[in-house]
Amino acid sequence: MDYYIYYRVSEAQAQALRGKLLPMQAALQQQCRISTALRRRLDSRDGCQTWMEVYLAVPDGFDATLAEAVAAAEIAPQIDGERHLERFIAVL
Numbered sequence: 777m778d779y780y781i782y783y784r785v786s787e788a789q790a791q792a793l794r795g796k797l798l799p800m801q802a803a804l805q806q807q808c809r810i811s812t813a814l815r816r817r818l819d820s821r822d823g824c825q826t827w828m829e830v831y832l833a834v835p836d837g838f839d840a841t842l843a844e845a846v847a848a849a850e851i852a853p854q855i856d857g858e859r860h861l862e863r864f865i866a867v868l
Contacts, residue, residue: 778864779831779838784824784856793854797829800849808841810834824856 785793794814801812813830831838846852846859 777834779829779834779842780862780864781829781831781859782826782862783859785827785854786824786856787820788823789854789856790825793827793851796849796851796854800845800851801829804831804842804845808835808838810838 797814801814804810805812811830811832813832815828815830817826831842834842
């Protein structure tokens, strides 16, 4: 199963958030042996960017592991609104 998590971040908070997310994702890659990515939309709207965290082929129990990592990284202050999680599985 793959996770795609998107949310808005103000342009003023983008660098601070990036500085927290990249180490968090690197730790999750190593701990869970998964691939991760961090993306954002090309355009901004109302001073905010849309960002997406990607986690590929996550193991069972990843929700709890991710929640702990997010809490430890203290990224909530940099995010504008809620994090939206979408889960996808392979069609084949």
